Amino acid sequence: MNTSAQTLIHLDGVTKVFFTDEVETHALAGIHLEIKSGEYIAIAGPSGCGKSTLLSILGLLDSPTEGKYILNGKSVADLPLSERARVRNREIGFIFQSFNLIGDLNVYENVELPLTYRGMKSAERKERVMSALEKVGMAHRAKHYPSQLSG
Structure with a gap:
């Protein structure tokens, strides 16, 4: 473990309980986790x-139902939905098992969409989208739609 690196994610006692009319499901119980930069x-x-x-x-x-979640030094467990969306757009990335692409948008447009929400100018969006597609070997598929891609 890199002890001198900045802590990016810190969970302290995170618990998650799902409630329904009939059942209380404890999905997480008192999770403690620390992830540092570069790990x-x-x-x-x-x-x-x-x-x-x-x-x-x-x-x-x-x-979480209970506990603290610190992301980049800021408490984020109880943020309002709009602020959560902003943090997700700027600080968090997911790689999903399935595409999760919007079927009516081509590959380029799907990659560009979060940058549009971020308010990035068109020229910078184009540069970033094409750079990202080139890095993953997908630039030649920029105009393809999700239905035209394979896993």
Whole structure:
């Protein structure tokens, strides 16, 4: 572990409980986690152990029932939805198992969309989108639609 690196993610006692009319499901119980800059981690475990719930909390798609979540030195567990969206757009990235692309947009437009929400100017968006597509070997597919891609 890199002890001198900046702590990017800190969870302290994070718990997540899902409530329905009939059942109370404890998905996470008192999770303590620290991830520093430059570290790579893997979240592994059997089905139903809370991996997806943990990722949803880390990605600000869900909130913990209890506990603290510090991202880049700021408490983010109780942010309003609009601020969560802003933080997700600027500070968090997900790689999904499936495409999760918008079917009516081509590859270029799908990659460009979050940059548009960020308010980035067109010329900078174009440069960033093409650079990203080139890095992953997809520049030649920029005009393709999700239905025209394979896994």
